Amino acid sequence: MSADITEIFRDEVVTHVRVRDVQLPFGAGTLALITLDNGHDHTKPSTFGPAGLTELNAALDEIAKRDDIVAVGVTGKPFIFAVGADLKGVPLIQKREDALAIGKLGHDAFRRLGELKVPSFAYYNGAAMGGGVEIGLHCSYRTVSRGVPALSLPEAFLGLVPGWGGTYLLPNLIGAEKALKVVIDNPLAQNKQLRGQQAYDLGIADAIFDAADFLEESLIWTARVLTGEIEVKRPEVDKGKAWDDAVNMARWTLDGKLHGAAPSYVRALDLVAAAKDRTRDEGFAAEDEALADLIMSDELRAGLYAFDLVQKRAKRPAGAPDKALARKVTKVGVVGAGLMASQLALLFARRLEVPVVLTDLDQERLDKGVGYAHAEIDKLLGKGRISADKANGLKALITGSLTKDAFADADFVIEAVFEEMSVKQKVFAEVEEHVSAEAILATNTSSLSVSEMASKLKHPERVVGFHFFNPVAVLPLLEIVRGEATDDAALATAFAVGKQLKKSCVLVKDAPAFVVNRILLRLMAEIIQTVDEGTPIEVAERAAAPLGLPMPPFVLMGLVGPAIALHVNETLHGAFPERFPLSAKFGEFVAAGKRGVYLPDFSIDPEAAKIFGGGDSPSTEEQVLARALKALAEEIRLMLDEGVVAAPEDIDLCMILGAGWPFHLGGITPYLDRSGIAEQVTGRRFLEPGVASLPA
Numbered sequence: 001m002s003a004d005i006t007e008i009f010r011d012e013v014v015t016h017v018r019v020r021d022v023q024l025p026f027g028a029g030t031l032a033l034i035t036l037d038n039g040h041d042h043t044k045p046s047t048f049g050p051a052g053l054t055e056l057n058a059a060l061d062e063i064a065k066r067d068d069i070v071a072v073g074v075t076g077k078p079f080i081f082a083v084g085a086d087l088k089g090v091p092l093i094q095k096r097e098d099a100l101a102i103g104k105l106g107h108d109a110f111r112r113l114g115e116l117k118v119p120s121f122a123y124y125n126g127a128a129m130g131g132g133v134e135i136g137l138h139c140s141y142r143t144v145s146r147g148v149p150a151l152s153l154p155e156a157f158l159g160l161v162p163g164w165g166g167t168y169l170l171p172n173l174i175g176a177e178k179a180l181k182v183v184i185d186n187p188l189a190q191n192k193q194l195r196g197q198q199a200y201d202l203g204i205a206d207a208i209f210d211a212a213d214f215l216e217e218s219l220i221w222t223a224r225v226l227t228g229e230i231e232v233k234r235p236e237v238d239k240g241k242a243w244d245d246a247v248n249m250a251r252w253t254l255d256g257k258l259h260g261a262a263p264s265y266v267r268a269l270d271l272v273a274a275a276k277d278r279t280r281d282e283g284f285a286a287e288d289e290a291l292a293d294l295i296m297s298d299e300l301r302a303g304l305y306a307f308d309l310v311q312k313r314a315k316r317p318a319g320a321p322d323k324a325l326a327r328k329v330t331k332v333g334v335v336g337a338g339l340m341a342s343q344l345a346l347l348f349a350r351r352l353e354v355p356v357v358l359t360d361l362d363q364e365r366l367d368k369g370v371g372y373a374h375a376e377i378d379k380l381l382g383k384g385r386i387s388a389d390k391a392n393g394l395k396a397l398i399t400g401s402l403t404k405d406a407f408a409d410a411d412f413v414i415e416a417v418f419e420e421m422s423v424k425q426k427v428f429a430e431v432e433e434h435v436s437a438e439a440i441l442a443t444n445t446s447s448l449s450v451s452e453m454a455s456k457l458k459h460p461e462r463v464v465g466f467h468f469f470n471p472v473a474v475l476p477l478l479e480i481v482r483g484e485a486t487d488d489a490a491l492a493t494a495f496a497v498g499k500q501l502k503k504s505c506v507l508v509k510d511a512p513a514f515v516v517n518r519i520l521l522r523l524m525a526e527i528i529q530t531v532d533e534g535t536p537i538e539v540a541e542r543a544a545a546p547l548g549l550p551m552p553p554f555v556l557m558g559l560v561g562p563a564i565a566l567h568v569n570e571t572l573h574g575a576f577p578e579r580f581p582l583s584a585k586f587g588e589f590v591a592a593g594k595r596g597v598y599l600p601d602f603s604i605d606p607e608a609a610k611i612f613g614g615g616d617s618p619s620t621e622e623q624v625l626a627r628a629l630k631a632l633a634e635e636i637r638l639m640l641d642e643g644v645v646a647a648p649e650d651i652d653l654c655m656i657l658g659a660g661w662p663f664h665l666g667g668i669t670p671y672l673d674r675s676g677i678a679e680q681v682t683g684r685r686f687l688e689p690g691v692a693s694l695p696a
Contacts, residue, residue, distance in 0.1 A: 004095070004098050005050045005089075005098055005101055005102065005105070006050055006051065008089045008092050008093055008098065009049045009050050009051070009086060009088070009089035010089075011088055011089070012049035012050065012051050012052065012086050012088070012089065013038050013039075013040070013044065013047065013049075013086070014038065014049065014051045014052045014055065015036050015037065015038045015046040015047060015048060015049075015052040015055075015082065016036075016037055016038065016039065016052070016055060017034055017035075017036065017052075017055050017056050017058075017059040018034070018035040018037055019032055019033070019034055019035075019059055019062070019063065020032075020033055020035070021033070021069070022073070022219060024070070024071075024219060024222060024223040024226070025219070025220055025223045026223045026224070026227055026229075027227075028070060028222070028223035028224075028226045028227050029069070029070030029071075029226065030068060030069045030070060031069060031070065031071045031072065031073050031121075031219070031222065032063050032066070032069045032071075032072050032073070033072075033073045033074075033075065034056075034059065034072065034073065034074045034075070035075055035076065035077065036074065036075070036076045036077065036081070036082050037076070037077040038052075038077075041078075042077070042078060042079035042080050042126070045080045045082070045083040045127060046076060046077060046080055046081075046082045046083065046132075047082065047083055047084060047085060047086040047087075047131075048082065048084065048085050048086060048106065048131045048132075048135075049085070049086035049088075049089065050102070050105060052086070053105050053106055053108075053109045054105075054109075056109045056110075057108065057109045057112070060109070060112045060113070060116075063116070064112070064116060064117075069118060070118055070119075070226055071118050071119050071120065071121060071222060071226060072113065072116060072118060072119075072120045072121070073120070073121045073122075073123060073218075073219070073222065074113065074120070074121070074122050074123065074135060074136065074139065075122075075123040075125050075215060075218075076125050076126055076128075076132075077126075078125075078126070079125075079126040079127065080126040080127050081123075081124050081125055081126050081127060081128040081132050081136075081148075082128060082129075082131065082132030082135065083127055083128070083129040083130065083131075083132050084129045084130025084131040084132050084133075084154075084155075085102070085106070085130060085131050085164075087158075087304060087307075090102075090295060090300070090304060091301055091304055091305075091690070092695075093295055093296070094694075094695055096292050096295075096296050099291065099292040099295035099296050100288055100289070100291070100292040102291065102295070103163050103164070103287060103288035103289075103291035103292060104288050106131060106134075106163070106164035107164055107165065107284045107287070107288065110131075110134060110135050110138045110164055110165055111138055111165070111280075111284065112138075113135065113138040113139050114138045114139065114140065119140040119141065119225075119226070120138070120139040120140045120141075121139055121140065121141045121142070121143070121218070121222050122135065122136030122137075122139040122141070122142045122143070123142075123143050123214070123215060123218045124136060124142065124143065124144040124145060124148055124151065124196070124199070124205060125145050125148075125211075125214055125215060126145070126147070126148060126149075127148065127149060127150045127151070128148065128150075128151045128152075129150065129151070129152050129153070129154055129193075130152075130153060130154060130155055130162065130164075130166075131164050133151060133152070133153055133162075133166065133204075134153075134162060134164040134165045134166045134169070135164075137165055137166065137169040137170060137173065137204075138165055138169065141206050141222075141225060141232060142204065142205040142206055143205055143206065143207045143208065143209060143214075143217075143218040143221060143222075144196045144199050144200050144204070144205035144207075144208050145196050145208070145209060145210070145211045145214040146196045146197055146208055146209065146210050146211055147196060147210070147211025147214070148195060148196035148199065149193070149195060149196075150193035150194070150195075151193065151194045151195070151196065151198075151199045151204070152182065152186060152187075152191065152192070152193045152194060153166050153170070153182050153183050153186075153187070154186075154187050154191050155187070155264065155268070156183065156184060156187040156188075156262070156264045156265045156268045157187035157188075157191045157303070157663055157664075158264070158300065158303040158304060158307055158663070158664075159262070159263075159264045159294060159297065159299045159300035159301075159302065159303030159304070159664050160264055160291065160294050160295070160300060160303075161264060161267050161268040161271060161287065161290045161291065161294065162183060162268065162287075163287045163288070163290060163291035164287070165283075165284065165287070166183065166287075167183060167268055167271035167272050167275060167283070167287060168271070168275045168278065168280065168283030168284060168286075168287065169283075170182060170183065170204070171237070171243075171272050171275050171276075172237060172275060173203065173204070173234070173237070174202055174203040174204060174237070175235075175237045175238060175242065175243070175246070176242070176243040176246040176247060176272060176273075176275075176276070177242065177245075177246035178202050178203065179272060180246055180247070180250045180269070180272060181202070182194070182202070182204075183268050183269075183272060184250050184253075184254065184265060184268060184269060184272075185250075185253075187265070188253075188254075188257060188265070190660075191663075196208060203234065203235070206232045206234070207221050209221070239276050243276050244276075247269065247272065247273040250269055250272075251269060254266065254269065257548070258548045258662075259545040259546060259548060260546075261545075261546055261547065261548030261662065261664070261665075262299065262548055262662065262664040263294070263297065263299055264294055264299065264300070264303075264664065267290045267293070267294065268290075271283070271286055271287060271290060274286065296694065297694075298670075298674050298692075298693045298694055299664050299665075301666075301670075301690075301692055301693050301694055302664060302665055302666030302667075302670045302671075302674070302692045302693065303663055303664050303666065305652075305666045305667075305670060305691065305692035306652065306656055306663045306664075306665075306666045306667060306692075307663070309649055309652060309653045309656065309667070310504070310653070310656065310657070313649055313650075313653055314476075314504035314505075314506075314653055314657070315504075317480075317495060317505050317506060317507055318506075318507060318645075318646035318647065318649075318650060319507040319646050320491070320492070320495045320505070320507055321488040321489075321491050321492040321495070322488070322492060323492055323495065323496055324492075325488050325489045325492035325493075326489070326492040326493045326495070326496035326497075327411060327438060327440070327489060327492075327493045328411065329352060329354065329411040329412045329440075329493065329496075329497055329500075330354055330355075330409075330411055331354055331355045331356075331357070331409055331410045331411060331412075332345075332348045332352065332354060332355070332356045332357075332410060332411075332412050332413070332414070333356075333357055333358075333359070333404075333406065333407040333410040333412070333413035333414070333431070333435075334348070334356060334357070334358045334359070334413075334414055334415075334416060335358075335359055335404075335413065335414070335415040335416065335417055335427050335431065336358070336359075336360060336369075336415065336416040336417045337358045337359070337360035337365050337366050337368065337369025337370065337400065338365075338369065338416065338417075339372070340416045340444065340468075340470070340472070341358060341360075341369055341416040341417075342358070342369045342370075342372040342373045342376075343468075343470075343471065343472040343473065344414060344416055344444070344468065344472060345358055345369070345370075345373050345398050346373040346376050346377070346398070346473075347472055347473060347501055348501070349373070349394050349397040349398050350394060351500050351501045351502060352497070352500055352501070353397070354397065355397050355399070356397055356398050356399075357398075357399050357400065357401055357406045357407070357410070358370060358398070358399075358400045358401070359400070359401050359402065359403070359404055359406060359407075360400070360402070361402075362402070363402065366400040366401075366402060367400070369400065370398060370399065370400040373398045374395050374398065377391050377394050377395055378391065404430055404431055404433070404434050405434050407431060407434050407435050407439075408434050408435065408436075410435060410439060411436075411438070411439055411440065412439065412440045412442065412493070412497060413431050413435060413439060413440070413441055413442065414441075414442040414443070414444060414466055415427050415428065415431075415441075415442070415443050415444065416444045419445060419446065419447070419448065419564070419567055421448055421449075421452060421453065424443060424445065424448065424453050425452075425453055425455075425456055428441055428443075428453060428454070428457060428463070429456065429457065432457050432458060432459065437458075437459055437462075438462070438489075439462065440462050440464060440490050440493050440494065441454075441457075441462055441463045441464070442463075442464050442465070442466035442494065443463070443464075443465055443466065444466055444467060444468055445465060445467065446467060446513065446514075446517055446564070446568060447512060447513040447514070447517055447567070447568045447571040447572070448571065449483075449510055449512070450463060450464070450465040450481045450482075450483035450486070450510045451483040451484040451485065451510050453483075454483050454485055454486075455485075460483070460485035460486075461485045461486060461487040461490060462486075462487070462489075462490045463483055463485070463486060463490070464480065464481065464482065464483065464486050464490045464491060464493075464494045465479065465480060465481020465482075465483070465508075465510065465514070466478065466480060466481075466494055466497075466498075467479040467480075467481065467514060468503075469516065469658045469659075470560075475657065475658060475660075476502075476503055476504045476657045477503065477504055477506065477516070477653075477654060477657035477658035478498045478501070478503035478504065478505045478506070479506055479508050479514045479515060479516065479654065479658070480494050480495060480498060480505050480506065480507055480508065481508050481509070481510050481514060482507065482508075482509065482510060483510050484510065491507075495507075504653070504657050506645065506650050506653055506654050507645070507646070507650075508644055508645055508650075508654075509642065509643055509644045509645070511575075511639070511642060511644045512571050512572050512574075512575040512576070513568055513571060513572050514644070515639070515644060515645060515650070515651060515654040515655075515658075516654050516655065516658040516659050517568050518572065518635065518639065518644075519632060519635060519636065519639075519651070519655065519659075519668070520556070520659060521565070521568050521569050521572055521580065522572075522579065522580065522631050522632060522635040523544075523553065523628055523631070523632060524553055524556075524557060524565065524569070525569060525572075525579075525580050525581065525583075525631075526627055526628045526631040527540050527543065527544070527553050527624060527628055528540075528583050528585075528586055529581060529583065530543075530618075530619045530623075530624045530627065531585075531612050531615070532583055532585055532586075532612070532615055533615040533616075533617040533618065533619065534614070534615025534616050534617050534618040535615070535618045535619045535624060536609075536618070537554060537597055537604055537608070537609060537612060538604060539618070539619075539620070539621055539624070540553070540554075540619075540624050541553060541554050541555075542621050543621040543622075543624035543625045543628065544624075544625065544628065545621075546625065547662065547665065547671070548662045548664070548665065549660070549661065549662065550659075550660035550662075554596070554597045554598070555596075555598070557596065557597075558595060558596025558597070558598065561595070562586075562589060562590045562594060562595065562596065563590050566586060566587065566590045569582065569586075570582065579631075579634070579635065585611055585612050588611050589608065589611045589612065592607070592611065594607070594608060594611075596608075597609075597612075626677075629672065629675065629677045630677060630680070630681050632668060632672065633672045633677050633678050633680075633681040633682055634681050634682065636648070636651055636668065636669065636672070636686065637678075637681070637682040637686075639651065640686075648669045648686040648687055651667065651668065651669055651686075652666060652667025652668060652669055652670070653667070655667050655668050666692040667692075669686035669687055669692075670686075670687060670691075670692035670693060672686060673685045673686055673687055673692070673693065674693055
């Protein structure tokens with residue numbers, strides 16, 4: 001092993017290899033059982049770094065010398081099998097030969113499990129990701145626990161490929177189509193995980209057992225395999241047209257979603273495609289080269305930066321007050337009973353498990369709102385996500401009232417009414433007449449001033465912005481807005497409630513449209529302006545394709561709703577008229593009642609094209625993109641100068657979690673740095689070289 005690699009990974013939490021002999025039942029003989037354990041509990045999962053891989057190699061050296069064993073088994077510590085490579089040292093790698101050595105080291109250790117003179121068995125007892133799945137793929141047989149909550153090959157999501165055997169062994173085990181679901185489709189779907197049963201159904205494991213006695217049952221099954229009582233039969237893998245068809249379909253999907261913007265996915269797909277005809281040595285060597293190339297890429301560094309933001313910064317929000325200041329919330333009030341209010345009521349009831357009461361102006365709206373929440377609970381019951389008792393309990397928590405005195409004993413009241421300042425001020429004034437002086441008043445406004453909203457209250461210090469993103473149950477971001485008068489107790493309570501709701505909270509200044517909407521609307525305003533000038537809608541739409549966004553700008557506008565987009569744009573125009581112009585054509589488009597620019601068959605609506613038509617200065621796709629990116633660089637620098645958030649990292653965290661900005665870009669600021677646009681527009685980078693990019 002290279003001394004350089006050891007030094008690079010000097011902070012490695014070593015996953016130790018504990019070997020003990022187990023006497024198998026039915027006289028099957030002795031099994032050498034390897035347990036992977038880094039010495040910590042399940043909150044610090046076992047990973048593989050250079051020292052751990054070297055220890056595994058040494059243990060297999062000793063096992064290979066033995067003539068008294070009939071098999072080798074591999075399992076993990078409680079709740080964790082292993083979750084892949086130790087990535088902490090990767091951003092520090094500066095030489096390709098060190099990157100290449102990491103790939104070879106993993107292959108050299110793992111492949112030995114498939115080359116022993118006795119069969120090997122992997123027992124997936126808990127979470128298994130990346131290299132944790134791959135070490136099992138090298139074994140002769142695999143079992144999985146029904147209790148496994150997460151099994152995946154997430155490497156492409158981060159900017160890597162499954163590089164320790166995954167792209168070769170998995171398709172040759174279960175076929176290309178199923179393998180590509182794990183290697184490509186699931187990472188594309190925001191890093192979707194498989195549960196134990198799903199892994200078994202795909203054929204990744206040969207047997208599945210309950211969590212309570214998983215290892216015991218796995219050892220009994222192992223003995224029966226070794227004695228010949230059980231014969232493991234696997235479907236033959238089709239290496240003809242089915243393989244090629246699966247690869248072609250995956251390539252078509254990738255092209256449509258990413259437009260070549262994420263090299264790791266293409267590289268992983270190419271490796272799976274070639275695994276059909278390669279030998280194992282050739283397949284592993286190709287993985288080594290791919291890993292080395294990707295480790296030495298800006299895209300991987302950006303992906304690791306994004307991963308770090310989501311895993312660490314999101315859990316320790318910058319600027320959040322001492323959590324000891326938070327007040328206890330035993331009842332929640334929701335003003336309004338529309339779709340957003342109903343979604344909020346359901347979320348609060350499910351996560352806080354406290355009474356939630358909605359209010360609205362008439363019984364019909366109220367019944368509709370409460371009915372929606374109850375119907376969603378019934379759907380959860382129908383899917384087996386909750387029990388009948390749980391469903392009944394949740395329904396009992398969500399009630400409605402026509403009068404706001406129902407909030408008298410509420411500790412936290414959130415409004416989700418029409419996005420107009422006078423309406424929201426009136427609502428809060430009415431609520432304040434009924435609640436205690438300590439009750440928190442939260443607003444779900446997407447763009448209005450929290451300070452102005454609180455300005456006429458007796459206790460403006462308890463008002464806080466609590467901005468969710470739609471759909472509420474899916475998007476993890478919560479922008480928490482501190483108004484001019486908001487005190488630490490209100491803010492601390494907001495952060496505590498956000499954490500209970502399982503949201504990632506970011507503290508933002510009370511500035512127009514906060515973070516996500518301000519950036520998205522600047523992007524939209526620039527693109528709409530090019531359409532006003534004569535650029536065809538479809539050309540402007542395609543312009544953003546290189547960014548690999550979840551959906552093109554005009555599709556997003558249709559999802560959000562043109563009227564809402566126009567309202568936020570009007571708010572921003574009022575604050576920054578020179579950067580957020582009002583498009584007369586867009587106003588006409590909204591006035592016409594249009595819900596989007598597309599017809600149901602995704603062709604451009606001729607009426608929309610007519611409304612936006614008439615300009616005589618069209619731009620090319622490249623010109624539209626360049627203009628939009630320059631606008632984003634300018635806006636983000638201004639936001640940081642204004643102190644809207646603490647740092648560029650918070651901008652990126654908001655865009656990843658609230659707008660689905662691609663993980664492989666690291667958010668938006670690394671992309672603007674990497675493309676040179678940040679320096680061109682603002683005179684400097686947002687992040688230092690080596691942060692979300694290769695070291696200088």
